[in-house]
Structures are given as C-alpha cells and as structure tokens.
Amino acid sequence: MNIGWALARPPPARRHETPPLVADRLARSAAATRPHMAAALARVGEAPWLGPLVADYPARGGKMMRAGLFLAAAEACGACLAEVLPLAAAIELLHVALLVHDDIQDESLERRGGPALHRLHGVPLALNAGDTLLHLSLQPLLAFAMRLPPSIGQRMLAETDRMALETAAGQATELGWQRDGMLAIDEAAYLDMVLRKTAWMSTIWPLRLGALVGTVPVPPDPERLARFGFFLGAAFQIQDDLLNLVADASYGKERGGDLVEGKRTLILIRLRAVASPAERRALDRFLALPRGRRTPAMVADLLALIDRHGVAGDVRRIAEGLAGAALHEAEAAFGHLPAGEPRAFLSGLVPWVFERT
Amino acid sequence: MSDEIPPKDPPPPRRRRRTTPARTKPVRTAWSGPAAEDAAAASAVPPAGLQPADPVSGEVERLVADAVRVGYEVIGDNLRLGRAAAERLSAGTYAAADLPKDLGTLAKRYLQLLRDLGSVSFDLMEALLHDPRLKSALAAGKTAEPLVPAQGADPNAGAGAVPRAVPLTCRFTGEAARASARPCALLSVETPAMLAIHALVPGTPGSPPITGVHFTAATDHPGVDAVVHIPPGQPAGLYHGVITEAGTGVQLAMLTVEIAG
Numbered sequence: 001m002n003i004g005w006a007l008a009r010p011p012p013a014r015r016h017e018t019p020p021l022v023a024d025r026l027a028r029s030a031a032a033t034r035p036h037m038a039a040a041l042a043r044v045g046e047a048p049w050l051g052p053l054v055a056d057y058p059a060r061g062g063k064m065m066r067a068g069l070f071l072a073a074a075e076a077c078g079a080c081l082a083e084v085l086p087l088a089a090a091i092e093l094l095h096v097a098l099l100v101h102d103d104i105q106d107e108s109l110e111r112r113g114g115p116a117l118h119r120l121h122g123v124p125l126a127l128n129a130g131d132t133l134l135h136l137s138l139q140p141l142l143a144f145a146m147r148l149p150p151s152i153g154q155r156m157l158a159e160t161d162r163m164a165l166e167t168a169a170g171q172a173t174e175l176g177w178q179r180d181g182m183l184a185i186d187e188a189a190y191l192d193m194v195l196r197k198t199a200w201m202s203t204i205w206p207l208r209l210g211a212l213v214g215t216v217p218v219p220p221d222p223e224r225l226a227r228f229g230f231f232l233g234a235a236f237q238i239q240d241d242l243l244n245l246v247a248d249a250s251y252g253k254e255r256g257g258d259l260v261e262g263k264r265t266l267i268l269i270r271l272r273a274v275a276s277p278a279e280r281r282a283l284d285r286f287l288a289l290p291r292g293r294r295t296p297a298m299v300a301d302l303l304a305l306i307d308r309h310g311v312a313g314d315v316r317r318i319a320e321g322l323a324g325a326a327l328h329e330a331e332a333a334f335g336h337l338p339a340g341e342p343r344a345f346l347s348g349l350v351p352w353v354f355e356r357t
Numbered sequence: 358m359s360d361e362i363p364p365k366d367p368p369p370p371r372r373r374r375r376t377t378p379a380r381t382k383p384v385r386t387a388w389s390g391p392a393a394e395d396a397a398a399a400s401a402v403p404p405a406g407l408q409p410a411d412p413v414s415g416e417v418e419r420l421v422a423d424a425v426r427v428g429y430e431v432i433g434d435n436l437r438l439g440r441a442a443a444e445r446l447s448a449g450t451y452a453a454a455d456l457p458k459d460l461g462t463l464a465k466r467y468l469q470l471l472r473d474l475g476s477v478s479f480d481l482m483e484a485l486l487h488d489p490r491l492k493s494a495l496a497a498g499k500t501a502e503p504l505v506p507a508q509g510a511d512p513n514a515g516a517g518a519v520p521r522a523v524p525l526t527c528r529f530t531g532e533a534a535r536a537s538a539r540p541c542a543l544l545s546v547e548t549p550a551m552l553a554i555h556a557l558v559p560g561t562p563g564s565p566p567i568t569g570v571h572f573t574a575a576t577d578h579p580g581v582d583a584v585v586h587i588p589p590g591q592p593a594g595l596y597h598g599v600i601t602e603a604g605t606g607v608q609l610a611m612l613t614v615e616i617a618g
Contacts, residue, residue: 027561031560031561032597034558034560034562034597035557035558035597035598035599035611036599036608038555038556038558038566038598038599039554039555039598039599039601039608041555042553042554042555042556042601043601061562082611086608140608143607143608162439166435187423187424187427188427188430188431191424191427191428191431192431192434192435195431195432195435196435223436226432226435226436226439227429227432227436230428230431230432230435231428231432234428313417314417314420317417317420317421318420318421318424320421321421321422321424321425322424322425322428324425325425325428325429
C-alpha cells in the first residue's frame with residue numbers, strides 16, 4: 001500500500017511553484033479579517049451553550065482562502081481593503097457555519113485538527129451554533145449592502161441569494177446520491193455537483209463580491225469570474241478528496257473519512273470506471289452498506305484497490321487539467337487590470353491548491 | 358580489361374537516423390487552453406504555473422481533455438441558467454425608482470432563505486431587524502444611510518451628508534509603558550449608543566487576546582476614552598479589535614494597539 005507515498009512525494013520539476021507571496025498574503029488577509037470575525041462573534045457574547053460553540057471553529061485556525069480570494073479580487077478592482085474587511089469576515093463566518101452543518105450531515109469525526117463540534121456538544125447544540133453563525137454572517141453583509149448605491153447593493157444580495165441556492169442544491173445532490181445509493185455518476189454530474197456545492201460559495205461568490213465592491217471603470221466580466229472560480233474550486237475540491245486519502249495531522253480530518261462516508265468523489269467514479277467487473281461489484285456492495293457497517297478493513301481494501309489501478313494519479317492529472325483552465329480564465333478575467341500583488345496572488349492560488357496540506 | 362576485381366564502390370556514408378520520438382501523434386492536452394470552450398485540446402505547453410506531474414499516456418491525456426471540456430460545458434450550462442433567471446427578473450418590472458424597495462425585498466428573501474436552512478434563532482433575527490439603518494432601508498421608498506464616509510469625504514461635513522467622527526483616545530493600565538495605540542476615530546451614531554468591544558485579538562495566532570478594555574466619556578478633552586489593561590507578560594505584537602454599537606453590532610472603528618517587546 002503506497003498510496004500515501006504516491007500522493008505525498010514532491011512533484012517533478014514544475015515551471016513555476018506557488019509564489020511565496022501567496023502564503024504571505026493569505027496570512028495577512030487572515031490577520032486583518034480575524035478582528036472583524038471576533039466582533040461579529042462577540043454579539044453572541046458568552047451566552048451559555050452558544051458563545052463558546054460559535055467561537056470554536058474560528059479559534060482552531062484555518063487558512064481563510066475565501067476571505068483572501070475576496071480581498072484580492074476587491075483590491076485588484078480598486079477597492080479600499082480597510083473598508084471591505086467586514087465583508088471578508090462575513091464570508092468566513094458563512095463558511096464556518098456551513099462547516100458545522102456539513103460535519104453533522106456527513107457524520108464527520110474531526111475538523112481542523114479536533115473533534116467535530118457535534119461530537120463535543122451533541123447535534124442539537126451544534127446545529128443551533130451553525131444556525132447562529134449563519135445569522136452572524138448576515139449583519140456585516142447587509143450593513144455593507146445598505147450603504148452602497150442601491151443598484152450595487154441589490155446585486156450584492158442577488159449574488160448572495162444565488163450562491164445560497166446553488167450551495168444548498170449541490171449539498172442536496174451529494175447527500176441524495178449517498179442516501180439513494182446512486183452509483184452511475186459520471187464526471188459531468190460530479191463536476192456539476194462540485195460547481196454548486198463547493199465553487200459557488202468558496203470561489204465564485206467571493207470573487208464576484210470582490211469585483212462588485214471595486215471602483216475600476218471596467219470590472220472583470222462576472223461570467224469570466226464564474227469560470228475562473230469554477231475551475232479553481234473544482235481543482236481545490238478534487239485535491240481535497242485526494243488529501244482525504246492520505247490525511248495527516250495537518251489535514252485536520254480523519255484519513256479515508258470520505259470513503260467511510262461513501263462520498264461520491266471523482267476517485268470513486270474513476271475507480272468504478274477502471275475496476276474489473278468483480279471489483280466493481282465489491283465496490284458497489286461497499287457503497288450500499290450503511291455507514292456503520294463499513295469497517296476499517298474494508299476501507300483499507302478500497303485504498304489498496306485505488307492504489308493498484310493508479311486512480312489517484314489519474315485524478316490528480318484531471319485536477320491539474322482543470323487548474324490549467326483556471327489559470328487561463330484568471331488571466332481572461334483580470335488581465336485587463338493593472339499587474340500587481342492582488343493579481344499575482346489570484347493566479348498563484350492555482351498551484352497553491354496542490355501544495356496545501 | 359583487367360583481371361583484377363574492381364574495387365567495390367566506397368561504402369555510402371552512414372545514414373543518419375533521427376531518434377524515434379516518444380510520442381506517435383500530436384500531443385494535445387488541456388494545459389494550454391487558448392480560448393474558452395475548446396481549450397481542452399490545444400497545445401502541449403502548459404500555462405505558466407503548472408505542468409503535468411509525469412508524462413501522460415494517451416488514455417490519461419484524453420481523460421484530462423474530456424474533463425476540461427465537460428467542465429466548460431457544466432459551467433456554461435450553469436451560467437446560461439443564471440442569465441435566463443436574470444432576464445426574467447429584469448423583464449419589465451424593474452425601474453430605478455423601485456430599487457430601494459427591491460433591495461429590501463431581496464434582504465427579506467435572503468433572511469427567509471436562511472430561516473429555511475435550519476432552525477431559527479429568532480432573537481438574533483429580531484436584533485438584526487431592529488438595526489435602525491436596516492429598518493429604514495427595508496422601509497419602502499427609503500434609501501439606507503451610509504455608515505461610513507466615502508473615501509475622500511470630509512468626515513466633519515455638514516449634517517445630512519455623512520456621520521461625524523468622534524475622537525477616541527486610548528489610555529493604558531497595567532504594563533502601560535509597553536503599549537501604544539494607533540490613532541482612530543469613532544463613527545458617530547444617531548442616537549446615544551453603548552460601545553462594545555469583544556477583545557483585542559493578536560495579529561498572529563498564538564498570543565492570548567487582550568480582554569480588559571472598557572470605554573468612558575472623556576472628561577478633559579472631547580470624545581471617548583478607551584481604557585486598555587495590559588496584563589503582565591503580554592506578548593509583543595499588534596492587537597486589533599473592532600468597536601461596535603452594542604445591540605446592533607454596527608461597526609464603528611478599529612482599535613489597534615501595539616505592545617513592545
């Protein structure tokens with residue numbers, strides 16, 4: 001079993017690695033956003049069974065890629081960063097809220113290096129904390145929208161409305177596949193699910209909000225931003241699925257958790273495509289089991305099968321192909337704006353997706 | 358005629374052969390993508406930033422190209438749906454005079470959507486809806502008042518333009534000698550307000566936050582004093598905290614304190 005090695009080995013010569021400014025700017029974006037998150041969380045204060053819960057995941061760290069993406073898009077489009085930081089906090093708070101809900105829905109064991117919130121406090125309290133985080137993300141968003149010119153404020157809320165609906169639809173699709181034992185899922189269906197579940201919230205929405213709050217006379221085309229966000233988000237999600245196979249302490253979630261949960265990842269879709277009929281039948285039997293009956297030994301067998309067929313390598317190359325399209329679309333979306341750190345960061349995030357742990 | 362066997366023709370020069378190329382057909386991968394939808398199969402040169410991890414087989418090459426092509430189809434379909442929805446929204450009923458009302462409608466719709474996403478903390482929703490600015494914006498025919506001055510605007514411009522700034526002075530207790538504050542001003546609010554600050558959080562994770570902060574009305578100068586207690590041994594660095602209007606959570610200023618080493 002060497003799948004861990006296969007995925008963890010250093011990649012061969014690349015023309016360009018992630019520019020150092022990506023990690024540096026991510027850290028600066030996170031540091032600037034954190035006080036605004038703390039201010040929003042403080043509205044709940046020390047309310048028993050609530051205050052400590054809503055503050056838990058934010059205190060565990062996180063790279064705040066979504067806030068960084070928003071701030072870079074906003075700065076590239078001429079926005080004053082100090083003025084838009086509350087929006088970055090709103091984006092991160094909404095992300096954290098969805099993490100709490102995701103962990104409940106997926107019955108996840110770990111998050112950001114610790115037990116998932118519902119395992120610490122039970123589902124009812126964790127669910128309530130997730131709902132509260134959703135509401136806390138609203139205030140800065142609405143306050144900001146209200147002081148913009150009405151046409152811009154209306155577009156900001158419309159973008160948010162669209163994102164929320166797409167995200168809910170994508171999440172429903174993934175959960176529905178699992179609940180109903182769907183097996184015949186192809187790459188197109190998978191990418192459509194990723195577009196809705198992951199990309200709209202994590203990349204497309206932050207990029208488009210960033211462009212909306214900017215001041216440049218010709219902002220990036222929203223459809224180009226959606227394409228960039230989709231390909232970046234898809235590469236990010238696929239890499240996340242791959243990292244789940246080799247998870248270590250820095251990943252923050254349990255190793256092979258996606259397999260235990262029966263998630264329909266591109267890895268499983270590809271495995272079904274290349275497996276022998278007997279292997280496919282065994283895989284389908286595994287996926288038909290209730291989660292509680294999927295044993296560690298079965299997961300180990302599945303990991304060995306993935307390794308034997310070289311599935312992780314194939315899927316990684318697909319993710320790299322999608323990343324190539326993301327780079328192309330980033331240039332198409334932002335190429336007309338002045339070069340500088342924000343633009344370099346946006347492009348630099350693409351290779352960063354593969355280097356994060 | 359000589360009996361001698363004529364010498365053989367000199368051997369022809371050794372034929373030069375090119376090495377057999379590793380590939381047997383043009384390499385077309387998804388790495389270069391020059392133009393949107395047909396980017397999947399263009400040239401062998403990856404764009405700056407990435408290169409395939411290993412030489413790819415024809416099968417994997419096709420797999421990658423297909424994935425990118427399918428990706429463009431998926432996002433294209435999604436955007437078409439969005440365009441159609443936008444066209445329906447904008448057909449006929451939108452007028453500039455209606456925009457503030459539409460803004461309120463959208464805000465209400467978003468609140469409703471979040472309400473539907475899970476069980477609701479109604480008290481938080483209530484607090485949000487009691488934000489006087491939000492209420493005024495949600496009222497039909499009204500436009501929300503700006504919360505912060507526009508860039509370059511005079512913060513002390515006449516009434517009705519933008520809120521006036523209130524001077525904020527920082528005083529330190531505890532290890533006061535190590536502390537200094539960045540100048541800042543509070544955005545004034547329309548009605549008497551309680552100021553709140555949760556804590557001054559470190560710019561880099563790891564250090565404990567500074568929690569001993571309270572506000573008093575200044576007695577010997579205009580404005581408000583923030584009194585910050587610096588605990589012994591507080592690690593050096595920058596600490597930031599957002600000052601809000603208690604109750605509504607409207608953000609009024611960012612307080613930044615630097616602790617020297």
